[in-house]
Amino acid sequence: MNGTIEPMRVLVTGGSGLVGRAIEQVVKEEGGEGEEWTFLSSKDANLLSAEETRKMFEKYRPTHVIHLAAMVGGLFRNMRQNLDFWRNNISINDNVLQTAHEFGVVKVVSCLSTCIFPDKTPYPIDETMIHNGPPHDSNFGYAFAKRMIDVQNRTCFKQHGRRYTAVIPTNVFGPHDNFNIDDGHVLPGLIHKTFLAQKEGAALHVWGSGRPLRQFIYSLDLARLFVWVLKEYDEVEPIILSVGEEDELSIKDCADAVVEAMGFTGDYDTTKADGQFKKTASNAKLRKYLPGFRFTPFKEAIKETCDWFVANYDIARK
Numbered sequence: 001m002n003g004t005i006e007p008m009r010v011l012v013t014g015g016s017g018l019v020g021r022a023i024e025q026v027v028k029e030e031g032g033e034g035e036e037w038t039f040l041s042s043k044d045a046n047l048l049s050a051e052e053t054r055k056m057f058e059k060y061r062p063t064h065v066i067h068l069a070a071m072v073g074g075l076f077r078n079m080r081q082n083l084d085f086w087r088n089n090i091s092i093n094d095n096v097l098q099t100a101h102e103f104g105v106v107k108v109v110s111c112l113s114t115c116i117f118p119d120k121t122p123y124p125i126d127e128t129m130i131h132n133g134p135p136h137d138s139n140f141g142y143a144f145a146k147r148m149i150d151v152q153n154r155t156c157f158k159q160h161g162r163r164y165t166a167v168i169p170t171n172v173f174g175p176h177d178n179f180n181i182d183d184g185h186v187l188p189g190l191i192h193k194t195f196l197a198q199k200e201g202a203a204l205h206v207w208g209s210g211r212p213l214r215q216f217i218y219s220l221d222l223a224r225l226f227v228w229v230l231k232e233y234d235e236v237e238p239i240i241l242s243v244g245e246e247d248e249l250s251i252k253d254c255a256d257a258v259v260e261a262m263g264f265t266g267d268y269d270t271t272k273a274d275g276q277f278k279k280t281a282s283n284a285k286l287r288k289y290l291p292g293f294r295f296t297p298f299k300e301a302i303k304e305t306c307d308w309f310v311a312n313y314d315i316a317r318k
Contacts, residue, residue, distance in 0.1 A: 015039025174219030
């Protein structure tokens, strides 16, 4: 032994997606000394295969893993494919977490979602309430598969002492999102629809009533918090990463912000399903650790995202 400290080798699954790209940008900006970061996409390994997952770990020998890879989709795709969402996510998560354990990975931080919380629940929701009842019917396959990450982390800690954990972001948005109108999430879909309506001189149709409430987190803010969790947060129990309850916005507020950022005015179509009315999350635990963390103001983050989409329209995921 020559006394040198082994470098921190971080493997990021789902590294080409919205959150992965944001983490990559933050790591470049903050320049981690003595750290090696590898961002992998589905092209690099099929995580549904235990064998391909193992080969990936053999190749990169990570000391730390940020696990973002998942089969995801919007409300209507979830409603159509609940079984696929359950089976594929269970396989991906078990392959990554079990292989990480077998390779002696020190820390894994996985990504959950607020949609895993019980449908019938008091608000605000917090980290202790994940398993208190069934999730919303529309996405229970995906939600239960994601909850099982928490079960696997807790049992892996009890049986092997591994400090693997998970974060629960509220609705994430930003550059490199999936802007698919049918299967994407609400904000990127709104941005894409506004862009098209503007280009075609047409009316803007916003699905649903515009009344449901959501908390949004800008992908670059989330990325900074992810890196903090990887390096500083020592609990196995998950942590909600979100703006405060007072920063909850209606879908109508979001549409107005997008319209303003793109310089567009249009009418609202309110004929489609709304999904859950609210899923207010508490960020009290995060604030206990990081009382001074500053979130990017919503309108500023929306403007940056719209500008990115317009500039990268040809290459954006649509």
